[in-house]
Amino acid sequence: MSFSIPQRCARQLLREPFQRGSLPIFLAPAFSPRTQCFSTTTPAQSRVGGAAISIPPEVSFNLVDLPAGLSRTRGKDIPKFAAEIKGPKGEMTLNIPSFVTITRDEAGQKATLAVQDQSVPHQRAMWGTIRALLQNHILGVSEGHVCILSMVGVGYRATVEDKATTVEPTYPGQKFISLKVGFSHPIELGIPKGVQASTPQPTRILLEGVDKRIVTQFAAEIREWRRPEPYKGKGIFVNGETIKLKAKKIK
Structure with a gap:
């Protein structure tokens, strides 16, 4: 059984002081003007800005x-x-x-x-x-910023190429990353200016650069082609990224 009060009556009760008999006892905490915090700890602000x-x-x-x-x-x-x-x-x-x-x-x-x-x-x-x-x-x-991408999957590999067939260079001397991640054709991505890419292993991509935003943004663009999936654990992982595997769906 639910008990409800019209909105007009609720506003009137909030304006007037609580009197004996004007409101049921079990509804008094809900309509009390005093606010109470759910947390019992004292709120603390970050002090990152003041650190040297x-x-x-x-x-x-x-x-x-x-x-x-x-x-x-x-x-x-x-x-x-x-x-x-x-x-x-x-x-x-x-x-x-x-x-x-x-x-x-x-x-x-x-x-x-x-x-x-x-x-x-x-x-x-x-x-x-x-x-x-x-x-x-x-x-x-x-020191520079570094992003390491790991490719997990059968036949997944990457190479750094001097030329591309599907992408036009945006600046002189631009290199490209060629991804083979399960599509019928390789994926070619132009390396942004200021970022150095290498493949120490066929399933590893090492990105280095001065600007952290550009390095991590390019790593996110590569990851977007094969985001890690939670059933077989396949995909492109960035900087030791881990996911929780799920049980297979059984019909």
């Missing part, structure tokens, strides 16, 4: 001013300066929002980020995001 960034000795980290009117952004904030990061592997540039402040420690080879107002949700969210992007850029120009 270590800068290796071989990496050059400089802040340069951006010319007025030349910086393009989708949001309302207009970056006023950018971070130029150079290392043995290459160089990268990242526009810094105007509400983010970067403090350099030349002696300790570290950099610390801060925002103008931590109570603003957008600034608090971008605080950790900008810090993570800077850390990825520093790691990319010093």
